[in-house]
Amino acid sequence: MLKQTEGSHAVAEAVALCRPEVICAYPISPQTHIVEGLGEMVKGGEVENCEFINVESEFAAMSVAIGSSATGARTYTATASQGILFMAEAVYNASGLGLPIVMTVANRAIGAPINIWNDHTDALSQRDSGWIQLFAETNQEALDLHIQAFKLAEEVSLPVMVCMDGFILTHAYERVDVPTQEQVDAFLPPYEPRQVLDPKEPVSIGAMVGPEAFSEVRYLAHAKQMQALELIPKLAEEFKTVFGRESGGLTRSYLTDDAETIVVAMGSVLGTIKDTVDEMRAAGEKIGVLGITSYRPFPIDSVRAALQNAQRVVVLEKSLAVGIGGILSTDVRMAMSGLQLRGHTVVAGLGGRAITRKSLRALFAKAARGELEHLTFLDLDWNVVNKQLERERTTRRSGPAAESMLRDVGVIAARIG
Amino acid sequence: MSFQPLHFYQTGTFTVGNRLLAEEDRTVQAEIGRTNSLNSGHRACQGCGEALGARFAIDAAMNAARGRLIAANATGCLEVFSTPYPETSWQIPWIHSLFGNTAAVATGIAAAIKVKKQKGEMGDVRVVAQGGDGGTTDIGFGCLSGMFERNDDVLYICYDNGGYMNTGVQRSSATPPAARTATTMPVGPEPGNAFGQGKFLPAIAMAHEIPYVATATVAGLHDLEYKVTKAMGMRGARYIHILVPCPLGWGAASQDTIKLARLAKETGIFPVFEAERGEVTGVLKIRRQQPVEEYLKLQKRYAHLFGKTPAVETIARLQAAADKNIRKYGLLDQEAN
Amino acid sequence: MDKPFAITLDPGSSLANHTGSWRTSRPVYVDRLPPCNKQCPAGEDIQGWLFHAESGNYESAWRHLTKDNPFPAIMGRVCYHSCEGACNRGQIDEPVGINSVERFLGDEALKRGWKLTAPTAESGKHVLIVGAGPSGMSAAYHLRRLGHRVTVHEAGPLLGGMMRFGIPKYRLPRDVLEAEMQRVVELGVHVQLNSKVENILDTMQDGKFDAAFLAVGAHIGKRATIPAGDAAKIIDAISLLRSMEGEDQPMLGRRVVVYGGGNTAIDVARTAKRMGAEPLIVYRRTREKMPAHDFEVEEALQEGIMVKWLSTIKQADESSLTIEKMALDSKGFPQPTGEFETIEADSLVLALGQDVDLGLLEGVPGLQVSDGVVQVGSNMMTGHPGIFAGGDMVPAERNVTVGIGHGKAAAKHIDAWLRSEEYVAPVKHDTAAFENLNTWYYTDAPKTVRPMLDIIRRQSTFDEVQGGLDESTALFEARRCLSCGNCFECDNCYGVCPDNAVIKLGPGKRFQFNYDYCKGCGMCVAECPCGAIKMEAEEI
Ligand SMILES: Cc1cc2nc3c(=O)[nH]c(=O)nc-3n(C[C@H](O)[C@H](O)[C@H](O)COP(=O)(O)OP(=O)(O)OC[C@H]3O[C@@H](n4cnc5c(N)ncnc54)[C@H](O)[C@@H]3O)c2cc1C
Numbered sequence A: 001m002l003k004q005t006e007g008s009h010a011v012a013e014a015v016a017l018c019r020p021e022v023i024c025a026y027p028i029s030p031q032t033h034i035v036e037g038l039g040e041m042v043k044g045g046e047v048e049n050c051e052f053i054n055v056e057s058e059f060a061a062m063s064v065a066i067g068s069s070a071t072g073a074r075t076y077t078a079t080a081s082q083g084i085l086f087m088a089e090a091v092y093n094a095s096g097l098g099l100p101i102v103m104t105v106a107n108r109a110i111g112a113p114i115n116i117w118n119d120h121t122d123a124l125s126q127r128d129s130g131w132i133q134l135f136a137e138t139n140q141e142a143l144d145l146h147i148q149a150f151k152l153a154e155e156v157s158l159p160v161m162v163c164m165d166g167f168i169l170t171h172a173y174e175r176v177d178v179p180t181q182e183q184v185d186a187f188l189p190p191y192e193p194r195q196v197l198d199p200k201e202p203v204s205i206g207a208m209v210g211p212e213a214f215s216e217v218r219y220l221a222h223a224k225q226m227q228a229l230e231l232i233p234k235l236a237e238e239f240k241t242v243f244g245r246e247s248g249g250l251t252r253s254y255l256t257d258d259a260e261t262i263v264v265a266m267g268s269v270l271g272t273i274k275d276t277v278d279e280m281r282a283a284g285e286k287i288g289v290l291g292i293t294s295y296r297p298f299p300i301d302s303v304r305a306a307l308q309n310a311q312r313v314v315v316l317e318k319s320l321a322v323g324i325g326g327i328l329s330t331d332v333r334m335a336m337s338g339l340q341l342r343g344h345t346v347v348a349g350l351g352g353r354a355i356t357r358k359s360l361r362a363l364f365a366k367a368a369r370g371e372l373e374h375l376t377f378l379d380l381d382w383n384v385v386n387k388q389l390e391r392e393r394t395t396r397r398s399g400p401a402a403e404s405m406l407r408d409v410g411v412i413a414a415r416i417g
Numbered sequence B: 001m002s003f004q005p006l007h008f009y010q011t012g013t014f015t016v017g018n019r020l021l022a023e024e025d026r027t028v029q030a031e032i033g034r035t036n037s038l039n040s041g042h043r044a045c046q047g048c049g050e051a052l053g054a055r056f057a058i059d060a061a062m063n064a065a066r067g068r069l070i071a072a073n074a075t076g077c078l079e080v081f082s083t084p085y086p087e088t089s090w091q092i093p094w095i096h097s098l099f100g101n102t103a104a105v106a107t108g109i110a111a112a113i114k115v116k117k118q119k120g121e122m123g124d125v126r127v128v129a130q131g132g133d134g135g136t137t138d139i140g141f142g143c144l145s146g147m148f149e150r151n152d153d154v155l156y157i158c159y160d161n162g163g164y165m166n167t168g169v170q171r172s173s174a175t176p177p178a179a180r181t182a183t184t185m186p187v188g189p190e191p192g193n194a195f196g197q198g199k200f201l202p203a204i205a206m207a208h209e210i211p212y213v214a215t216a217t218v219a220g221l222h223d224l225e226y227k228v229t230k231a232m233g234m235r236g237a238r239y240i241h242i243l244v245p246c247p248l249g250w251g252a253a254s255q256d257t258i259k260l261a262r263l264a265k266e267t268g269i270f271p272v273f274e275a276e277r278g279e280v281t282g283v284l285k286i287r288r289q290q291p292v293e294e295y296l297k298l299q300k301r302y303a304h305l306f307g308k309t310p311a312v313e314t315i316a317r318l319q320a321a322a323d324k325n326i327r328k329y330g331l332l333d334q335e336a337n
Numbered sequence C: 001m002d003k004p005f006a007i008t009l010d011p012g013s014s015l016a017n018h019t020g021s022w023r024t025s026r027p028v029y030v031d032r033l034p035p036c037n038k039q040c041p042a043g044e045d046i047q048g049w050l051f052h053a054e055s056g057n058y059e060s061a062w063r064h065l066t067k068d069n070p071f072p073a074i075m076g077r078v079c080y081h082s083c084e085g086a087c088n089r090g091q092i093d094e095p096v097g098i099n100s101v102e103r104f105l106g107d108e109a110l111k112r113g114w115k116l117t118a119p120t121a122e123s124g125k126h127v128l129i130v131g132a133g134p135s136g137m138s139a140a141y142h143l144r145r146l147g148h149r150v151t152v153h154e155a156g157p158l159l160g161g162m163m164r165f166g167i168p169k170y171r172l173p174r175d176v177l178e179a180e181m182q183r184v185v186e187l188g189v190h191v192q193l194n195s196k197v198e199n200i201l202d203t204m205q206d207g208k209f210d211a212a213f214l215a216v217g218a219h220i221g222k223r224a225t226i227p228a229g230d231a232a233k234i235i236d237a238i239s240l241l242r243s244m245e246g247e248d249q250p251m252l253g254r255r256v257v258v259y260g261g262g263n264t265a266i267d268v269a270r271t272a273k274r275m276g277a278e279p280l281i282v283y284r285r286t287r288e289k290m291p292a293h294d295f296e297v298e299e300a301l302q303e304g305i306m307v308k309w310l311s312t313i314k315q316a317d318e319s320s321l322t323i324e325k326m327a328l329d330s331k332g333f334p335q336p337t338g339e340f341e342t343i344e345a346d347s348l349v350l351a352l353g354q355d356v357d358l359g360l361l362e363g364v365p366g367l368q369v370s371d372g373v374v375q376v377g378s379n380m381m382t383g384h385p386g387i388f389a390g391g392d393m394v395p396a397e398r399n400v401t402v403g404i405g406h407g408k409a410a411a412k413h414i415d416a417w418l419r420s421e422e423y424v425a426p427v428k429h430d431t432a433a434f435e436n437l438n439t440w441y442y443t444d445a446p447k448t449v450r451p452m453l454d455i456i457r458r459q460s461t462f463d464e465v466q467g468g469l470d471e472s473t474a475l476f477e478a479r480r481c482l483s484c485g486n487c488f489e490c491d492n493c494y495g496v497c498p499d500n501a502v503i504k505l506g507p508g509k510r511f512q513f514n515y516d517y518c519k520g521c522g523m524c525v526a527e528c529p530c531g532a533i534k535m536e537a538e539e540i
């Protein structure tokens, strides 16, 4: 059924259709609307046989999820930003124990300085946690990916994060096609756990493992993600047959076949990039886009296949590996290894900074001219930065950088939440 | 009403069983067919009070739940000595997740059970969470308090051995004053752990007004089983705090574990009581009162109090604390037996 | 379940880890000798029969008891129960009332008609027993149980020896005595009453006996040289008491003075009281020095018997006695003071001890007598091979229990001797000392007081003074036993082992250690209430 709705609500409806059994919630912007929606649906009886638990922290949220998932319940939670860091220990634990929890990450920057707006630093901080991480481009895809996520998680016994850009997607009202219960039921069978806490067949879950077997356990986690690599495209196919839509998969190429320049990115920014590409194509520029849906497992082969005929690759990412540059680009470069390609890293949209078509166009043009540097910070206000650097060079007690710069850019107070 | 010792004149309810006691007055531990939830082959130190307390409590809970029990376990000695790959000593469904999240994990288990029960996919399975004092009173406190406050259907059992034993005997907020630990060494002007710090979690649990809070020791098996059984008969958040001497951390002889627990109770250092919805409803009276020295001197963690010049003032402060418990909980009784 | 590798494990799999290898010392179950058992002159396994009594299984208790002593109803009345003095419970509150439970069992047996176990096979040997006192009858019982033919020669008209002719019936009712004696006879013991043995060797030869056990007691009253007027009425205690059993009771008059400080003196005085006299005991020393048991003195005083301490009798006349006051010297011996006093007395009874009549032993080669008693070896045999002796006639404390113990010991040695073997007693276990116990586990329970006859009837009749326990009080008293040194199946070791290394074998079967897992912490040892486990160094 087509409806005009908020991204968060679309996701809430998708989760509800997946017949979750335990949902735990702790508020943090911009994830709040999702769990609020679910809370209401559970309380109002729209979602049957489900426990909605208001926990006291994200750490508890993930821990409750661990408990319920280990007891065979389909379990869901959502978080963002500081929340994912607060639950980090449990995030690793959930994947280590092989529990198919599904979690929405409404991507948001990580402080300090505290910032509620979108970038991908939060999800990417958990890059090595062992979770599968899927990035949605649109609200429709966010909705669809949640349905696929449960099936994927349960088939490989690994937890899945569905990442969607905070505010940009979560708070956007768009038209989405909400599937019927019958469709979802046809796609997603009831959860059949690989291991479960059950008095009928007692097991001890969570043993202490020493050097004699630890590497093997870690390797098996890796192997499971490799299995997921195979499974994700299959599920997308299956999804298409049931729902009649393309959604998910590992990567999505847009006009890459003959492209000399390929832009690689994740999430909602792909829309803006595609628009820019369309404009540039119209101007005769051979440029294309590669969207990464599955960040973990990282689809090295399909990325490589998409890129191999290009001359240059621009990885535009909403994240920063402080001290080196890109996070996504590191992985893309690994996929490019051996290919004769120029690689560029562009850090953009941090903390909600708008990524405009105008800036992108200039950026891609520069790349096409072969003038783009190795690492670029899109639309960086060099004036402010240089002033602060100067201040710090000259004064020992230069004060807090963020506040000083805010003063420099003329913002008196920032709304934070 | 609190646990009432039976007036059976040979050993009463002081021994584990006694062939002469009526079957129903014997403990779960006296049964040939007891669960042995924590089986032989575990790697706890010789005479470990925690290993003992865990079997006492979980066997009783298993008995009360007619075998349908799931346990969540915090990181700590109990977890480490019971489940090193490739062997586990647990005979019941058991999960270890992290050090500080056990209460929450248990909440999740309880929630899953509730749903599965509604759906007719599972019978009435009960949930126990367990951890050491560190995992309970310190790092796991947030999750525990949350579980209490929501009144989740979980029985949480804390095995209090007064310190972070698994990591080499460091101080926790349950470490008693004056005790030596690796982080409260007996040096400086106030040797050992400081006075006036620490927390008594049972009282904090009571402040949540949860259905049931109780303390127990490994020296009072009938009382311990009575409390676990009673707790298992209730729904909602329940908390039992069991004193479990640790030969290694306390510097005590391995055969003195139960004796120390007994002395902790008999001196008043550890009050044994139960409370419902925040009100004390029963205490286990002191039977043969002893001065605190009797308890302290068996433990090397207090050895600095008994040097060439005994630390009489410190001992007096510890005695005063015990006396305060005795007054506060009414631990002495004229016809104690 | 297709479980995740390493992090998920099968239940109870730690059984593969044998922690027993950590051990440097191991617990072992032991049976220690309880102090009561150790003390009992008759060698009763007191803790053993109390164990059965504790569960209310009185017949088993009685059978266990009578393996050592066939006379519990008698013992439960006249034994001085030194076992209770040794009882570890005495250090907690009061000793277990062993003697009262024993009496309960004895009475219960008589009431229910339980019979002693007859021998299963006959040995063909024939043993002579001289004297049907406790020692002789004990030997008869044990020898008969061992399958030997036994013939008892008794000079008197009835069975029981001094228990019949000495101990007054208000302490030992005659029906009880007779019943327990007869029960031994019923085992096939041949008794010849009124048949005094004049010469032991002759009798043995005539009857073709293979061995003999002598237990003739000590029946000759000692006499003091007291200057006495012709009319003075002086009798000895034993004769007096003996005549109490006959038809004509002796004429003692109203004012009876009893001279002596032993149990016999007390019994005579109390007997006189019951006959309507006003007895006065005259004794050389103080109450503390009196050889009579304190409880007997106490009972006598309760009954209104007067005692004159620190006094000797210097002269006896028709109706008066002259008394000299004594004073204790620095060593505690009484010394004359030269102060005299005259008291009125219709008769004087001498209770100054007894000598043994050794007439039947004249001319027996090898026999040794010193201090008026026959010397025996540790095997109870006299210097003459095949002739054994026990009870009051040999050097030992003179009481019923010692006599019974002698009878039992002699029977075992005679049995071996008849087979030309030597009886070697099994090695005794270490004593269960108070220090071996963990008394925390026992409930506080004061001793049960036995009912006493009311004082008026005690002063005027020969009814039994001390009552027995009833079923519930006997059970209570039995359960006060700490079971020192012997497992009483309290399940503590089974319960307190942190490693489940104790296997419970089931009711009556006790426990076993599982050394595969026992780490040797010693907790089971420390928490065993009764000290039935000990730690032994592991041989490494
Ligand atoms: C008044 C009194 C009160 C006592 N009270 C107690 C008491 O309360 N508790 C206690 O434990 N002890 C008591 N005793 C001591 C106790 O009675 C004796 O120690 C005990 O009876 C000794 O037993 P026996 O078998 O050695 O000899 P006895 O009991 O003296 O029996 C010897 C038997 O041998 C017979 N006999 C002797 N010579 C011959 C012979 N030549 N041929 C055949 N038969 C012969 C005698 O007639 C007699 O029946 C008391 C003693 C007296 C005198």
Ligand SMILES: Cc1ncc(C[n+]2csc(CCOP(=O)(O)OP(=O)(O)O)c2C)c(N)n1
Residues within 6 Å of the ligand: B050, B075, B076, B077, B078, B099, B100, B131, B132, B133, B134, B135, B136, B139, B161, B163, B164, B165, B166, B167, B172
């Ligand atoms: C988050 C975290 N911090 C610290 C540790 C290290 N750690 C493991 S067990 C333990 C001590 C456990 O103490 P306690 O809970 O009292 O249990 P005990 O070992 O004394 O039984 C510590 C500090 C950990 N595993 N996880």
Ligand code: SF4
Residues within 6 Å of the ligand: B043, B044, B045, B046, B047, B048, B049, B050, B051, B077, B078, B081, B161, B165, B166, B245, B246, B247, B248, B249
């Ligand atoms: S350190 Fe203490 S708590 Fe840990 S196993 Fe040893 S005795 Fe038990």
Ligand code: SF4
Residues within 6 Å of the ligand: C029, C486, C487, C488, C489, C490, C491, C492, C493, C494, C511, C524, C527, C528, C529, C530, C531, C532, C533
């Ligand atoms: S502890 Fe109890 S059961 Fe074990 S040996 Fe001692 S008495 Fe017997």
Ligand code: SF4
Residues within 6 Å of the ligand: B047, C026, C027, C496, C497, C498, C499, C500, C501, C502, C513, C517, C518, C519, C520, C521, C522, C523, C524, C525
């Ligand atoms: S308590 Fe258990 S481990 Fe300790 S010594 Fe006894 S049997 Fe061995």
Ligand SMILES: [Mg+2]
Residues within 6 Å of the ligand: B132, B133, B134, B159, B160, B161, B162, B163, B164, B165
């Ligand atoms: Mg601890």
